[in-house]
Amino acid sequence: MKRDNSNQENFATSGSSSSSDKGKMWCEEQDAGGVDELFAVLGYKVKSSDMAEVAQKLEQLEEVMGSVQQDGLSQIASDTVHYNPSDLSSWLESMISELNPNFDYFSSIVQDPFLESSTVTSIDSHSHNSWNRHARAPICVSTQQQMVVDSDFGSDLISIPGKAVYPTSQQHPPPQHQPQPKKLKPSSYSGMANSTTVSWGSPSESISAHPIESARPMLLVDSQENGIRLVHTLMACAEAVQQENLKLAEALVKQIGFLAVSQAGAMRKVATYFAEALARRIYKLYPTNPQDTAFTDLLQMHFYETCPYLKFAHFTANQAILEAFEGKSHVHIIDFSMKQGMQWPALLQALALRPGGPPSFRLTGIGPPSHDNIDHLQEVGCKLAQLAETIHVEFDYRGFVANSLADLNASMFDVREGETVAVNSIFELHQLLARPGAIEKVLQVVSEMNPEILTVVEQEANHNGMVFLDRFTESLHYYSTFFDSLESSGGGGDVGGVAVSVQNKVMSEVYLGRQICNVVACEGPDRVERHETLVQWRTRFESAGFEPVHLGSNAYKQASMLLALFAGGDGYRVEEKDGCLTLGWHTRPLIATSAWKLS
Amino acid sequence: MAKFCINDNVDVLIEVLKRLDDRSLGVAACVCKTWCSLTRNDSFWEHMCFRQLSPPPEGVRAVVVALGGYRRLYICCVKPVREVREFNRVWTRHEMELSLSLFCVDYYERVLLGGGGGSGGGRLGSDSAASASLMLLCKAVNV
Numbered sequence: 001m002k003r004d005n006s007n008q009e010n011f012a013t014s015g016s017s018s019s020s021d022k023g024k025m026w027c028e029e030q031d032a033g034g035v036d037e038l039f040a041v042l043g044y045k046v047k048s049s050d051m052a053e054v055a056q057k058l059e060q061l062e063e064v065m066g067s068v069q070q071d072g073l074s075q076i077a078s079d080t081v082h083y084n085p086s087d088l089s090s091w092l093e094s095m096i097s098e099l100n101p102n103f104d105y106f107s108s109i110v111q112d113p114f115l116e117s118s119t120v121t122s123i124d125s126h127s128h129n130s131w132n133r134h135a136r137a138p139i140c141v142s143t144q145q146q147m148v149v150d151s152d153f154g155s156d157l158i159s160i161p162g163k164a165v166y167p168t169s170q171q172h173p174p175p176q177h178q179p180q181p182k183k184l185k186p187s188s189y190s191g192m193a194n195s196t197t198v199s200w201g202s203p204s205e206s207i208s209a210h211p212i213e214s215a216r217p218m219l220l221v222d223s224q225e226n227g228i229r230l231v232h233t234l235m236a237c238a239e240a241v242q243q244e245n246l247k248l249a250e251a252l253v254k255q256i257g258f259l260a261v262s263q264a265g266a267m268r269k270v271a272t273y274f275a276e277a278l279a280r281r282i283y284k285l286y287p288t289n290p291q292d293t294a295f296t297d298l299l300q301m302h303f304y305e306t307c308p309y310l311k312f313a314h315f316t317a318n319q320a321i322l323e324a325f326e327g328k329s330h331v332h333i334i335d336f337s338m339k340q341g342m343q344w345p346a347l348l349q350a351l352a353l354r355p356g357g358p359p360s361f362r363l364t365g366i367g368p369p370s371h372d373n374i375d376h377l378q379e380v381g382c383k384l385a386q387l388a389e390t391i392h393v394e395f396d397y398r399g400f401v402a403n404s405l406a407d408l409n410a411s412m413f414d415v416r417e418g419e420t421v422a423v424n425s426i427f428e429l430h431q432l433l434a435r436p437g438a439i440e441k442v443l444q445v446v447s448e449m450n451p452e453i454l455t456v457v458e459q460e461a462n463h464n465g466m467v468f469l470d471r472f473t474e475s476l477h478y479y480s481t482f483f484d485s486l487e488s489s490g491g492g493g494d495v496g497g498v499a500v501s502v503q504n505k506v507m508s509e510v511y512l513g514r515q516i517c518n519v520v521a522c523e524g525p526d527r528v529e530r531h532e533t534l535v536q537w538r539t540r541f542e543s544a545g546f547e548p549v550h551l552g553s554n555a556y557k558q559a560s561m562l563l564a565l566f567a568g569g570d571g572y573r574v575e576e577k578d579g580c581l582t583l584g585w586h587t588r589p590l591i592a593t594s595a596w597k598l599s
Numbered sequence: 600m601a602k603f604c605i606n607d608n609v610d611v612l613i614e615v616l617k618r619l620d621d622r623s624l625g626v627a628a629c630v631c632k633t634w635c636s637l638t639r640n641d642s643f644w645e646h647m648c649f650r651q652l653s654p655p656p657e658g659v660r661a662v663v664v665a666l667g668g669y670r671r672l673y674i675c676c677v678k679p680v681r682e683v684r685e686f687n688r689v690w691t692r693h694e695m696e697l698s699l700s701l702f703c704v705d706y707y708e709r710v711l712l713g714g715g716g717g718s719g720g721g722r723l724g725s726d727s728a729a730s731a732s733l734m735l736l737c738k739a740v741n742v
Contacts, residue, residue, distance in 0.1 A: 315700070340712065342704070349703035350696065352662050383711040387703075390665045554693070561697050564683045 057092040064096055230259040230271055231476075237278055238472040249282050266483040273513040274476060277520035286526065287517050293368050294376065297339050299514070302507030304342055307489045308566045309591050312559055312574070312583045313426050313457040314343040316593040319555035321422045322350050324453035324595075328420040331359045334413060334449070336405055336425040338365030341380040343426070345387055352391045360394040364413055369401045377401065404431075406438035410448035421451040429537075430458055433530040443544035447598055453549060454596040458537060460582055460589045463519050464530040475519045478531075478590070482512055485585035489566055534580055534592045547599035550579030555593075559583070606633050613637065617646055621678065644669035648677050648695075659699070666706040676702045 036046045046054055237252035253275055260271035280287060304310040325331050331351075335343070344363065351358045363384065367377045377399030388395030402408055405428065415421055423446050432438040446454060461478040465471050486508055518529040538548070556576055563572045563583070573584045582589035605612050616627060616638060624647075628638040637643075645660070648669055663672055676698040 318700075342707070345703040345707040346700035349662060349666075349700055353658055353696075353699065355657070357658070383707070386711060387707055390706075391662045391703075392665075557693050558697055561680070561694060565679060 054092065057096065061092055061096050226259050226262045227267055230256065230263060230267070233259060234271065234274055234278075234476065235473070238469050241278060241281055242467070242469045246282055249278070253279050253282060266480065266487045269509055270476070270480050270483045270516075273479070273509075273516045274472075274520065276513075277517045280517065280521040286521055287514075292372075293370055294372060294374075297376070299507050299511040300339060301342075302504045303511045306504040306508040307486055308563055308572060309583060310342070310426070311562060312581075313591060313593060314346065315562055316551060316555045316559055316581050317424055317426065317455040317457060317595075318343065318347040318350065319558060320453060320455050320549065320551055320593075320595040321347060321424070322354070323552060323554070324422060324549075324597075325351070325359065325420060326354075327356075328452075329359045330362075330416070330419045332362040332364070332413075332415060332419045332421050334364045334366070334421065334423045334451075336366050336423070336428045338367045338377060338380060338399070341365065341384050343424070344384055348384070348388055348393050348395075349391060352393050358393040360396075361388065362396045362398075362419070364398045364400065366400045366402055366405065366408070369403060375399070404435070404438065405429075405442045406432060406435065408442070408445055410445050413449060415449050421449050423449065423451045423454045425455070426457045427459065429456060430464075430530050430532060431528040433464060433532070434525045434528050439540065440544065443541070443546075447545055450598065452597065454541075454546065455593070456537065456541075456596065457591060457593045458534070459531040460533055460584070460592040461531045462533050462536065464532050472520060475516065477588075479512060479516055481585050481588045482590060483509065485571060485590075486512075488571055534577065534582070534594060537594070538578075541596050545598055546596040548579050549595040549597050551576075551581050551593065551595055555581060606631075609637070616643060621647055621673065639670065641669045644673045647673050648698075662699070663702070666702055672698065672702050675705055 036048050036051055233252055233256050237249050237256060240246070240249035240252060256271060256275040256278070260268050260275060263271065279285075300310070321333065333344075333347075335341075348358075348361065351361065363381070365377055365381060370376050381397035381399055385395050385397055398414075400408070400412065429439065429442070432442055459478075461474055463471050463475050463478070465474070486505060515529045518527060519531075522528075541548075556574065559574045559581060563574055566572065571585050573586065573589075575582045575584065575589060577589075577592070580592055580594040582592040584590045605615075612634075616624065616634075619627060624638050624643060628635045641664070645663075663669055666672075677695075680694050680698050680701075
């Protein structure tokens with residue numbers, strides 16, 4: 001069962017394969033015969049008989065590193081390439097010799113008993129830390145060596161500046177990260193292990209000449225290591241699922257559970273949801289699409305209140321519609337995403353106060369069939385009618401129940417002469433991609449109604465790729481960013497705010513968790529969360545005969561102001577991209593609003 | 600000789616109170632019942648909302664009154680928006696429009712959604728508290 005050097009390609013996904021080997025290790029313990037278990041857990045095969053030697057070498061290494069002056073440390077700190085971990089002994093030796101060429105290992109063998117080694121035997125966190133400190137973190141290696149590569153998660157790795165990954169006590173400039181888009185490139189762990197401003201999952205810090213300050217502390221926070229392992233394990237599990245290696249996936253999923261608990265905040269929650277989704281996929285306990293629309297609406301309401309994404313969507317779409325309705329006296333809005341009608345009060349108010357007075361307003365709301373004998377659509381319509389009456393806007397409402405938007409026809413909407421039509425869809429269109437031909441039909445229907453404007457808000461991510469692993473990776477990054485933004489909004493505050501916001505936050509997380517479950521665990525027509533990027537949507541719309549309408553600066557200003565109001569507002573970014581507005585968290589856009597008209 | 604009592608000259612009193620800021624108006628409301636009822640008068644708060652924005656746009660009053668009045672508008676929406684922006688910047692139309700929109704959402708949630716059962720349940724529905732979606736604004740102020 002020896003891993004020989006020719007197997008090095010298998011280390012291509014070193015982190016993940018070492019953890020996948022972990023899985024194998026656990027099953028094949030009995031056969032291992034003499035391999036140290038604790039090392040095995042971390043992915044290193046070290047024979048028990050070699051342990052004493054390894055321990056001593058580690059001690060030497062620590063000593064040597066401690067005595068090396070600043071320059072030497074920076075060299076160590078800048079590159080870490082992970083050697084073949086099955087040959088720990090010689091690897092350590094090479095490290096020692098790099099640090100101190102004059103150091104003669106053999107002459108300074110310490111007679112300390114093996115048990116006094118502070119590192120290898122016990123698994124309590126302190127020694128675990130120091131072991132990792134030696135073995136993983138600041139490893140000096142000549143730059144010609146290109147060894148084990150780390151699993152790279154794709155080209156859009158982003159820093160998630162959550163507290164779990166950025167311990168607040170440390171302040172150091174982040175190392176230069178150069179994204180490596182392909183797998184199987186030489187990369188290093190040092191970016192992760194050494195720096196405290198690490199980005200999760202961004203394993204590569206290319207061999208750069210830029211020396212990192214030696215003042216950087218060597219000590220790792222234990223949870224950080226676990227965080228990295230957590231990511232690796234998640235990826236390994238997804239890969240195992242992709243390769244239909246369900247036994248391995250099962251073992252890994254359990255491990256994710258343990259690792260997730262050791263994390264804090266956003267990372268734990270994301271990992272938990274992804275682990276659940278993976279488990280569902282593995283055990284084939286597919287989630288049924290929620291029939292209880294009232295609960296889904298409730299979740300969305302809480303999501304609406306906790307974070308600005310939906311508000312941003314509504315306000316920017318409303319601004320586009322308002323501008324399109326300028327000077328028109330009869331307007332008709334067809335809303336594909338009626339839900340609780342939260343978008344329309346603001347538009348009604350803006351129309352009521354526009355110069356020249358309000359137009360006569362018709363609203364057609366579309367929603368899924370309800371399962372509890374209550375006509376939710378009609379109720380919402382009544383409430384909006386009441387509001388319209390209060391602010392003196394002529395209002396007319398009609399609700400349509402449809403299982404899918406593709407079941408609709410243009411004739412159903414009764415578009416009258418002289419009416420200006422606007423079609424609005426918030427997070428609805430991507431669901432149509434689950435059935436072939438559906439989106440084309442719907443766009444056809446929309447164009448038959450000859451709308452003045454079509455406003456679309458969608459998630460800015462590609463969760464509809466052909467390969468499961470790609471989808472998994474994309475969604476892991478996406479939802480991590482999302483959860484991170486949730487983490488900093490909501491919560492805190494005073495008086496009545498506290499209890500409400502904790503509940504809101506949890507509900508928002510459940511809301512997102514459902515999406516995660518759908519993206520990861522479902523397939524075929526059940527997988528409705530088929531998000532696509534703005535670029536992909538643009539192609540679709542343009543081939544259906546639509547051309548983009550630029551959202552004006554008013555929308556941008558209003559959105560920016562809105563964002564400034566939310567706690568944690570520094571993290572949110574409104575950006576304009578080819579006339580569309582995106583709202584994101586730090587550098588990652590999360591949702592995009594766009595407007596279209598027939599060309 | 601009759602002593603001058605401000606409470607006998609309400610028009611002068613109103614002119615004085617008009618020039619106060621929001622916190623001072625609140626304090627003034629605690630002085631006596633006359634002052635209290637005066638300061639509850641919505642026109643003070645209208646003045647407060649539109650102080651830097653003149654003239655107030657047409658038709659706003661009707662809408663605002665219908666949705667709960669200027670005092671509520673000020674407390675729920677205008678003040679938080681004002682606090683967030685830079686200190687000396689003039690209050691612009693955009694900010695006013697945003698405040699009004701948020702106010703309308705507040706009304707919808709509070710009166711129409713918060714009151715009934717079903718999906719509105721579980722939220723603060725009382726008149727004096729801000730609706731849940733505006734709780735966020737309150738928090739922003741405290742940050």
